[in-house]
Amino acid sequence: MGSGSSALARLGLPGSRLPAQPRPAWLGVAALGLAALALGAAAWHRRRSRRPRRLQQVGTVSKLWIYPIKSCKGVSVSSAECTAMGLRCGRLRDRFWLVINEEGDMVTARQEPRMVLMSLTCDGDSLTLGAAYTKDLILPIQAPTTNALHMCRVHGLEVQGRDCGDAAAGWITSFLKTKPYRLVSFEPHMQPRRSQDMRAKFQPKDQVAYSDVSPFLVVSEASLADLNSRLEKKVTESNFRANIVISGCGAYAEDSWSQVLIGDVELKRVMACSRCILTTVDPDTGVMDRKEPLDTLTSYRLCDPSEQKLYGSKPLFGQYFVLENPGTIKVGDPVYLLGQ
Template sequence: MGSAGSSPLVRLGLPAQPRPGWLGVAALGLAVGALGAVAWRRGWPRRRRRLQQVGTVAQLWIYPVKSCKGVPVSTAECTAMGLRSGHLRDRFWLVIKEDGHMVTARQEPRLVLVSITYENNHLMLRAPGVDQLVLPSKLPSSNPLHDCRVFGLDIKGRDCGDEAAQWFTNFLKTEAFRLVQFEMSMKGRTSRKLIPTAVQNYQVAYPDYSPILILSEASLADLNTRMEKKVKMEYFRPNIVVTGCDAFEEVPTSRRH
């Protein structure tokens, strides 16, 4: 590239023109100046962002089965699809009808009576009037897949087996039900298909809308000043309960009324 034989003028049969000496000096000066600027910027101390405490995490909750009771955890990882503690994921299990439509406490209020504990990678489900149900957190790949319908959107779910299906059917006593589990290889629902004006286009498994729900104790206290009958924190099923902040600080400014 730098030889005279490769010059475009030579290839055209014209004599190559020597570069003026000042051009090389100027190029060298620019290179030295650029390196000096980089060195100066690297040597300049970076301005650190000052972190400001806006609250304290008081509680962490994971709700494995949609509409059933939550599991308190001491630590959790915030993932793009919700809280995770080991193999325990938030709202990755769902009760469905035989046609695949979701079943929540809106249709079957008794689901809120199902309590869950988690030990040795197994979920233990308990409910009044039925024996304990033990479920592995990871299902065999041979279990069939179901086409499910959650708030009008299609999503897959792997069947948790006949024992789990019969357990929920016996407990709810209204019709036949099945239990399915979401897997990370499946495609989640996107929040903008539910709410087109959503700022963030979250991908979720079986939650209503967003992967994580935050609620502050101050917001609940403020709400209860307006209620004839006080409500409890668990009514809202938050994943993260925050203390030490003002009421509704967890709500984006654009959504406050």
């Protein structure tokens, strides 16, 4: 072998015929280190690529509301867990209780305006049904499994409910003084209603218990202020029964938020909320006006003609959102618009 081949062999380059020499141990350690660094860099790149392209604060959470019984008084909370089926705070969940008539049909403040004066609160292992000038009723946090199961109807769709007992039924019937009613609760093993069966814009995975159609309703303080600037008698967010109220943004800014981040929670907007006569029930008196704020909203908040098939002639106020990533949100949390 010539001197040229010997030089190649000593350098370890192709073309050498010298036997391979053992590599020092440190070279193997270095190679492993470089491989680990490469894997780490790839993982970092993947994480970074999943991050939103922009993260712009658009507001702040100012209030959180849970409405345990559909159409009844809301409970203001300082923090809440966002689940796929709505807000949860302790044992209270949003619209997991429902008033029904003897036929199993839902009863709301559309038929019984004074329902907005009834409240359901939780203290330890018990629930309290209450209303002004009425004696409270204490109920177990979970209805006994020996209680009847009812097949109820909410906006035409069937859904089960566990009867909360004769005492609860008697209390509600006595308070409303119209017809016999019963209170039922939704339990984890029951089949939820599919939002898509009510509105095609939702996905098959979107489900609710007794809510109208969506697990989250978002309204901004600025939208409410704009509406009130047009009204003689002011209204509050309780007229609109939103779960998440946002401050620090422009009027109707929520209409354009496709996806927001609050803490670790990601919410995706699906569609606007079309408004009905329930908004005209005074949350403090239980009296239905039948005109305002609905008439005023109708004068300037109708949908684009291209969306009339979806919304009809009802005015729009607030936006329906669904859960993309669960977590806990708190009053005071910044609201970020995820990159478009």
